[in-house]
Amino acid sequence: MDVARVMESLAEQGVTVLLKVDAERMRDAANPWTFVASGAPLRDDLLVRTDAVSLEACLEACLPKLRELGLVIPD
Secondary structure, X not given: OOHHHHHHHHHHOOEEEEEEEOHHHHHOOXXXXXXXXXXXXXXXXXXXXXXXXXXXXXXXXXXXXXXXOOOOOOO
């Protein structure tokens, strides 16, 4: 999966995406990666968010939710 292409596609649809990796949580082995998506296409100011062990795990958790909400996400 081309993560940059996915992020660009979401931005083109009006979604703001925040990806974060936290050094302190990494040291504590406590899901250091965070993915948050928000913006106009998400109804009622909904946030799609997860904390996970890796960027890939974040995407596996959040991209299906975003697709269910009607967003088009490239493979």
